Amino acid sequence: MFENILNEIKLRNNEIKLRNPLVHCITNYVTVNDCANAILAVNGSPIMADDINEVEDITTICNSLVINIGTLNERTITSMIAAGKMANNLNHPIIFDPVGAGASKFRTESAKKLLKNISFSVIRGNISEIKALAINTSTTQGVDASINDIVTKDNLDEVVKFAKKFSQETNAIIAITGAIDIIASKDKAYAIYNGCSTMSKITGTGCMLSAILGAFIAVGQSSLLETTAYTVALMGYCGELASQKIRNRDEGTSSFRTYLIDALSTIKYKDLKAGVKIDVL
Amino acid sequence: MFENILNEIKLRNNEIKLRNPLVHCITNYVTVNDCANAILAVNGSPIMADDINEVEDITTICNSLVINIGTLNERTITSMIAAGKMANNLNHPIIFDPVGAGASKFRTESAKKLLKNISFSVIRGNISEIKALAINTSTTQGVDASINDIVTKDNLDEVVKFAKKFSQETNAIIAITGAIDIIASKDKAYAIYNGCSTMSKITGTGCMLSAILGAFIAVGQSSLLETTAYTVALMGYCGELASQKIRNRDEGTSSFRTYLIDALSTIKYKDLKAGVKIDVL
């Protein structure tokens, strides 16, 4: 079973280099530059465009769409829905990153509105955001998982059950990321143990992950669950490499950010294969 | 007297790690990523949100608010006022960065409008911006202090007098930053001699300083003047460390930016204590 993922890794890595997928991102202005550079690092090609007059045209020439509500407003929500509907018509995969869902009424409602109007391939967020989307009871503390919403070995089974159920409801792969990542379809899930604590000391690791999911899913639509799990593990492992580098060089969080994208752009298949820590659940 | 600051340094450093304050930023799209990473580097948690439909909700769950008019427009000015009023109601500290006040009529008037509608805890800018806010006669050259507006040892007394007076008028701590930084309440002031010339060769050092002030003031509301002075000295000293690093490694301004945030994320209390250069005035 684990072999699925390893085969996926090799396949997607080769295919993305050949096909150089175009990824349409409607995203926030905080981490947009990192998202573009992360997509380029993994051999995709980013296009950022959010005006209602062009989002349908842009989505049409692209291979996938990434919707991120980090700095949402009414203008861009409208564009997101128009782009999402067009991408659905064209059968392009769509990634949804409901940044901060639960932190304000407008954010939660906008996220739910998007979920109602668009059929997503993958929904990626921290446990608080996904809960806010799913059950409308969570209170998220900004972009971080709130304390009593951390995924641990103790509540792992419960979270997996929740993720599978939410996957069934939305017909999307659910990727709940944090110290332990849970990637679930309606009947299967992976737990990923890659990553490091420094990833939460820079802005944008979640956004970058959603962005590169856009690139990998564009060439991996035939195996959504495995491709998502692979991409999450890739990001986490690149974080580990970056973390090691700043420790060796006695540097800080901004160097970490640089080395994280560096790792995405230079990592070799055999190293990744050796470093990935995945459990099938 | 100087001991006040040193105690403050130790106190705030410990408290910010314990409390991890949430900082709501309504800021410009040029340096927003650096602001978020700077806040994270000092153990705060940034939330960037500028839509009128959610700024009051977001400010409510946060511990402080930072308003920066670097790329202001009518939509965001409205959001700034709404968020500012809510933060005032909740007694949350608010930092104001009047970027480029004096450079256009719209900018100066918007800054004055904010000043009229919101009660700020700290106002931070270069001497031109603060003068434009205060006396409506300065012509600022973009984001830099205009030549005849530089704070030197010769005009130091005059600037301190001006800053104290403006602090009295606004009931805010006034932080005028440049080669020499002046931090003033209505009856007391500090001059800070930390920093380096490379800080003006990258965009965002001022914005980042205002952003991390949001984090430190959130845990230091009881001693606004000392906490502000401490934070300004911290930023300046981290600039010195970054400057030394690029000289050692023969690197340029972009590496400087990286090492500046690195320093914010790694600096030890005892090093900062040894490096701070402050005069009580």
Place this chain on the structure above:
Amino acid sequence: MFENILNEIKLRNNEIKLRNPLVHCITNYVTVNDCANAILAVNGSPIMADDINEVEDITTICNSLVINIGTLNERTITSMIAAGKMANNLNHPIIFDPVGAGASKFRTESAKKLLKNISFSVIRGNISEIKALAINTSTTQGVDASINDIVTKDNLDEVVKFAKKFSQETNAIIAITGAIDIIASKDKAYAIYNGCSTMSKITGTGCMLSAILGAFIAVGQSSLLETTAYTVALMGYCGELASQKIRNRDEGTSSFRTYLIDALSTIKYKDLKAGVKIDVL
């Protein structure tokens, strides 16, 4: 003839340090931070402002204007036209970067509208974007030149002829950048062979080039063609230096971005003179 360029290099490098030109940028939110830091690196001073209420004031106090449609919308297009008209009235040089022209109808039409309303000093883009502006037949793939639109030694003469003709029509210097760069006035052209493939693996090299053109043209309005050619060669050569550095240090694309701006901020005239690869056509 080649001497013209070398003299230009020395002249502009000295003048920009003395005059510290203010560059007004109305640009996209993806690469805006890199653009600001690139302008500062070459000793210019950036001001980013896009609101209709202030763009004319801001352009008035600046020395040049850079218009970049990377993330255009109706609000900013209006501001671009207002700023452009004011800059034309004041005889300030204007750089146009038609990012993604050809990728959507709205983008192509907006670019053409700008071209109709504003008289530009320099238009810089990849071959697809310039073609979309000129003949309305190209289909650009996002921000990259589409495969059948690459400038090679085989089609060089054809591209030069096209660029000269478009320069005559628009009365602007045409800078077509890619693996080979073509810089043309109506009757003269340069081909530049500097640069490296990693430049297309980060976002913003084109935007940064347009941004620093704003700074150099502000002090080089008397010799537009040579100043443009010089600036393009400078950017390309700095790319080569950055590329060498990441190879030596075994780093990736994000480090490349850092070293590219580092090189802009540290390069010496004599090194640049030795590294520039230009043909007069």
